[in-house]
Amino acid sequence: MKFNTSIYPVIALVIFLMSGCGGGGSSSQEPVSDAPSPPVAEDMPNSEDGPLKTEALVAPESFDFTTARTIDFNIKAPAYQSKRAYVSIYSDYHETQNLGIQPKHQSRLLMIQLQEGMSEGKVEVTNDVDKVLVQVVSVDDLSYVYSALITIDPLNAIEWTF
Amino acid sequence: MKKYRQYFLLSLILFASALQVRATPFDQCPTTAFLFQSNNVQIYGVNLVTGSYSLLEDYVGINGNINGVGFNFEDRYIYGFNTSSYQVVRIGGDLQATELAVSGLPSNTTFFVGDVADNYYYVYRKNVGFYKINLDENRDNFMQAIKIDSADISLNLTDLAVHPTDNQIYAVDNQSGRLYRISSQTGASELLGDTGVTGTFGAGYFDVTGNYYIGRNNDGKIFRINLSDPDTSDVSAEFFAQGPSSNQNDGARCANAPISVDGVDWGDAPSSYSTSLADNGPRHQITEDLYLGYQVPDGEPDGLNSVLNDDDSNINDEDGVGFITAIEVGLDSLLQVTVRGEGFLNGWIDWNIDGQFDESTEKVFDGLYLNEGVHYLPYRVPMDAQVGSSWARFRLSSIEDLTPIGGAPNGEVEDYPISIAASNVTYRYYPSETGWVTLAYEDLWPKIGDYDMNDVVLRYRIVELIREDNVIRTDIHGSLVALGATYHNGFAVHLQNINYEAVDQPRLRGLINGEVVQRSFLEQGQSQAVIKISDDLWEEVASDCRFYRTQTSCKESIEFSFEVSVNFNQPIALADMPDAPYNPFIFATPYWGRDAVYSETPGRALEIHLADKPLTDLADPTLLGTVDDTSDVQSSRTFRTSNNLPWALVIGTDWLHPKETVDLLEAYPEFQGWIESGGVTNQDWYLDVKASTDKVYQ
Numbered sequence: 001m002k003f004n005t006s007i008y009p010v011i012a013l014v015i016f017l018m019s020g021c022g023g024g025g026s027s028s029q030e031p032v033s034d035a036p037s038p039p040v041a042e043d044m045p046n047s048e049d050g051p052l053k054t055e056a057l058v059a060p061e062s063f064d065f066t067t068a069r070t071i072d073f074n075i076k077a078p079a080y081q082s083k084r085a086y087v088s089i090y091s092d093y094h095e096t097q098n099l100g101i102q103p104k105h106q107s108r109l110l111m112i113q114l115q116e117g118m119s120e121g122k123v124e125v126t127n128d129v130d131k132v133l134v135q136v137v138s139v140d141d142l143s144y145v146y147s148a149l150i151t152i153d154p155l156n157a158i159e160w161t162f
Numbered sequence: 163m164k165k166y167r168q169y170f171l172l173s174l175i176l177f178a179s180a181l182q183v184r185a186t187p188f189d190q191c192p193t194t195a196f197l198f199q200s201n202n203v204q205i206y207g208v209n210l211v212t213g214s215y216s217l218l219e220d221y222v223g224i225n226g227n228i229n230g231v232g233f234n235f236e237d238r239y240i241y242g243f244n245t246s247s248y249q250v251v252r253i254g255g256d257l258q259a260t261e262l263a264v265s266g267l268p269s270n271t272t273f274f275v276g277d278v279a280d281n282y283y284y285v286y287r288k289n290v291g292f293y294k295i296n297l298d299e300n301r302d303n304f305m306q307a308i309k310i311d312s313a314d315i316s317l318n319l320t321d322l323a324v325h326p327t328d329n330q331i332y333a334v335d336n337q338s339g340r341l342y343r344i345s346s347q348t349g350a351s352e353l354l355g356d357t358g359v360t361g362t363f364g365a366g367y368f369d370v371t372g373n374y375y376i377g378r379n380n381d382g383k384i385f386r387i388n389l390s391d392p393d394t395s396d397v398s399a400e401f402f403a404q405g406p407s408s409n410q411n412d413g414a415r416c417a418n419a420p421i422s423v424d425g426v427d428w429g430d431a432p433s434s435y436s437t438s439l440a441d442n443g444p445r446h447q448i449t450e451d452l453y454l455g456y457q458v459p460d461g462e463p464d465g466l467n468s469v470l471n472d473d474d475s476n477i478n479d480e481d482g483v484g485f486i487t488a489i490e491v492g493l494d495s496l497l498q499v500t501v502r503g504e505g506f507l508n509g510w511i512d513w514n515i516d517g518q519f520d521e522s523t524e525k526v527f528d529g530l531y532l533n534e535g536v537h538y539l540p541y542r543v544p545m546d547a548q549v550g551s552s553w554a555r556f557r558l559s560s561i562e563d564l565t566p567i568g569g570a571p572n573g574e575v576e577d578y579p580i581s582i583a584a585s586n587v588t589y590r591y592y593p594s595e596t597g598w599v600t601l602a603y604e605d606l607w608p609k610i611g612d613y614d615m616n617d618v619v620l621r622y623r624i625v626e627l628i629r630e631d632n633v634i635r636t637d638i639h640g641s642l643v644a645l646g647a648t649y650h651n652g653f654a655v656h657l658q659n660i661n662y663e664a665v666d667q668p669r670l671r672g673l674i675n676g677e678v679v680q681r682s683f684l685e686q687g688q689s690q691a692v693i694k695i696s697d698d699l700w701e702e703v704a705s706d707c708r709f710y711r712t713q714t715s716c717k718e719s720i721e722f723s724f725e726v727s728v729n730f731n732q733p734i735a736l737a738d739m740p741d742a743p744y745n746p747f748i749f750a751t752p753y754w755g756r757d758a759v760y761s762e763t764p765g766r767a768l769e770i771h772l773a774d775k776p777l778t779d780l781a782d783p784t785l786l787g788t789v790d791d792t793s794d795v796q797s798s799r800t801f802r803t804s805n806n807l808p809w810a811l812v813i814g815t816d817w818l819h820p821k822e823t824v825d826l827l828e829a830y831p832e833f834q835g836w837i838e839s840g841g842v843t844n845q846d847w848y849l850d851v852k853a854s855t856d857k858v859y860q
Contacts, residue, residue, distance in 0.1 A: 052827060053613065054825050057827070058806065059805065059806040064773065065772070065773055065808055067815075068593065068599075091593075098534075099535065099536055102536060103484065105595065106594065106597060108594055109594050109595075110591060111588065112588040113588060124593060127814060128845070137496055145486070
């Protein structure tokens with residue numbers, strides 16, 4: 001059988017106009033009037049024989065779909081009990097031969113002023129992060145900066161005492 | 163003997179011929195500005211954008227100094243005057259010079275000033291004369307110098323440049339700093355105004371848009387005068403870039419070429435801080451031996467004004483400066499600065515939040531020398547600093563005294579959004595200080611969608627300011643990443659359990675694309691606080707495509723960003739504050755159809771939330787539990803299908819969303835394990851490295 005290839009563009013156009021194109025979709029880009037529009041055949045679910053599609057998945061009833069978890073932290077710095085000092089927690093860091101481990105400042109999760117050398121609270125950490133860098137800075141001493149890399153234990157708080 | 167003389171003459175002719183053909187013209191109109199220095203002359207290439215330069219040729223084939231140079235775009239040669247041999251010379255694309263036999267010039271007289279216009283080479287010397295030499299062999303008087311007797315020869319000039327549009331000659335009088343326009347026909351000069359700068363401007367260049375650049379010999383500073391309108395009344399010169407200094411300078415450039423911005427690093431603060439080239443924003447020639455942080459800066463074609471910041475362009479290279487303590491009014495604070503190489507740090511913070519860096523009152527680091535490594539630098543926040551969101555700019559360079567604007571031949575500029583606070587404030591970030599989560603929505607609700615999760619995609623970040631366990635302010639940041647739908651949706655954020663009246667409305671401040679917007683973002687008719695960002699996200703972008711940023715065949719840039727600062731009348735106890743990400747949702751834009759389900763437009767009453775999040779007062783609760791939605795409000799179970807799947811996800815990173823109609827499972831195969839295990843396995847399914855690269859938009 002020989003096809004007339006000249007009609008391919010027409011067929012393609014018809015298929016394009018009829019097929020789903022993701023998302024909601026009135027084909028019109030104008031506000032609608034009172035007259036109802038006919039339903040548009042967009043976003044039709046996958047056929048039974050095709051590859052597994054998301055809509056066929058079943059999630060546990062209690063699953064909250066979050067990609068982050070809340071972690072407690074507890075920082076103790078008795079040496080800074082009477083000083084103005086801050087603690088920052090970072091989810092990422094640089095590690096170089098010359099400079100050692102240094103925070104990626106963009107990844108800071110929290111910056112809090114120590115109260116009598118202590119700080120505790122909660123911080124949200126995305127699931128892909130398994131270590132955090134904790135940095136304590138004393139403004140009174142200007143250049144005194146301490147930091148520690150801590151592996152997150154999902155069952156326990158981030159704890160650091162120095 | 164006669165025979166030998168013939169051979170000698172023949173050899174001389176051949177040698178001369180060889181000299182004539184030795185220099186070939188430039189292949190094209192070069193973007194480089196050529197700077198001629200020293201005796202014997204050396205030729206440097208100067209990038210006018212940054213002032214960076216490099217030696218292009220240390221010997222042009224003849225001895226002596228060449229001055230008064232100009233580029234002739236008729237034959238694509240540079241012409242100049244050898245001030246040592248008193249000869250006109252021609253320089254080709256190989257940067258080799260040939261002396262030309264020109265008649266009519268006064269003997270034993272040097273010319274330091276010259277340029278080319280309309281295939282004539284013009285030379286000028288004060289109190290001597292103004293001459294033009296025909297370079298077109300098809301015209302009469304080829305290579306003959308003709309003195310223009312009517313010319314004004316009283317001006318103190320050290321270079322001329324020819325405007326690319328009006329073809330007239332422009333020059334700055336060194337002593338007075340006045341700009342003159344000189345007729346190439348009559349030599350008559352016309353005073354245009356005072357440039358505001360004086361000195362020996364040995365090199366002058368035009369670019370194709372009519373900007374006139376003048377380089378000062380003694381300090382190398384390059385100034386720019388905007389002559390895009392040659393009849394402008396404002397001819398003031400602004401410092402533009404730091405170039406090379408010399409006691410003997412002359413410049414030539416093809417005025418028909420744009421200036422080059424290749425390999426240049428720019429800032430990304432809002433436009434009021436002067437960030438783009440048009441505003442003479444800060445920029446640095448990228449070099450691998452001097453920069454801030456851990457990454458060699460990537461280049462951008464121009465400054466990026468906050469909607470699309472520098473980290474969105476190529477690599478994330480704004481990594482050299484960290485504010486490691488709070489910026490609190492009247493107190494000392496600390497910066498952590500990481501330097502590669504050694505150079506001078508200059509830095510500014512907009513203390514009064516007026517959208518500008520004041521060089522005299524807001525410069526916090528003034529040419530501070532730093533060697534390679536990590537530095538902890540103290541600075542003091544002024545007592546009169548304003549509390550709120552502001553910007554800081556840092557520049558590292560081999561140049562000691564940079565301003566917040568202008569070019570530099572090396573180093574890097576980094577701009578940072580900052581928050582100036584009253585004392586004892588804690589910052590809590592979601593997900594991090596400059597990171598993003600992604601909100602992804604399917605908008606066919608209550609009908610199951612195609613799960614390409616790109617109908618509405620937003621970046622989203624929350625910054626909470628906390629004092630004594632109370633939230634005093636929350637800043638909601640975001641930008642629109644994609645619209646993979648033709649439905650029209652608005653976007654808002656519900657602060658659950660925070661009463662409408664708790665918001666300090668006079669201090670509710672919103673920025674759209676970095677500019678303050680004078681409207682209330684607090685939605686009327688709600689009993690609780692709902693921050694409405696947009697009624698119709700399609701109205702926020704000027705897309706030419708059917709969908710916005712979901713088809714690689716139709717790439718578009720991010721055009722809509724927002725930042726809303728919500729202050730509270732009374733601080734909210736941490737325990738009463740909703741958890742991040744609060745309750746962000748999309749809603750149907752009024753008067754626009756949802757024809758897959760509804761024959762009449764539901765409008766604002768239709769809301770789509772993350773799973774198990776509540777509706778707001780303006781939603782119609784009777785829409786819940788219809789079609790494919792199996793919400794059960796009594797048990798706080800909302801926006802789930804019978805398979806417990808949601809219509810929206812919050813993803814813990816700056817996510818690459820699936821292309822149009824690509825099922826999420828196809829784009830991220832590990833999503834299946836994560837869903838079916840209830841989040842126990844495949845917890846990082848959403849990372850770039852987990853994506854099927856041809857299935858996601860990037």
